[in-house]
Amino acid sequence: MRWFAIIIFVGACAQIANLRDDPRLVASAGEGGSGSATASSGGAGGEATTCDPSNVDACGEQNKCTIVDEDTGAFGCAPRGTQTAYEVCQDDGECVAGTYCGPNWGSCRPFCRLDEDCDGGLGRCEPALGPSASASWKVCIAMCDPVLGGRCGTGTACGQLEPNHQLLWECYASLGLADGQNCDGTFGACADGLTCHGGQCRPYCYLDAPSPPGCTCQNVLGQFSVFGGRSVGVCL
16 A cells, blocks of 8 residues: 555656656746746737747747737737737737737837847837736837827837826727818827817827927927927927
């Protein structure tokens, strides 16, 4: 009976050792991260593993290294798409390798570690999923110019990351409504360079610059509507 118990104990220890070494259960929190010992069940729908999101070939030609668990920030391999940085997206699988489409973002954001990784410092490197996520990799905020435009990609328009809270400007999914068209206040309704004010799409403008022809640049967005140290208004 004693030998039977010993055999069962040794077998159980072997199973635990195998589970500990199973790479499918190692969730990376970025390159060289310590990770979590649970497999992913959310995010991009892939399986948590150890991979480098900056390596476009890390997961082969059809997949990419991306966040696969939005709760922990774990990385893994999941399908890649064709939408490039700051282009419109509804799902992470639509974005190319090296970029990520988070919940309700509306655009593919490049992975980064430092501000310098974001187009040479033109953008800002910010946490991908907020301070509670453990991912060591972050994502680039476009820091698009709301007045001059030019940073956002197909299907997106420049808007404040968190209106009246942060001085960050990002590319969001846009309906592309033109200047003077009616809008219902939906965030992202107007085309790049425009915002919905008073039921119409109107151009952004800088308060320290001459007003565009036919309108006056007015300070209607509040003190936190600033880009590059310049206060942003609306041409009315």
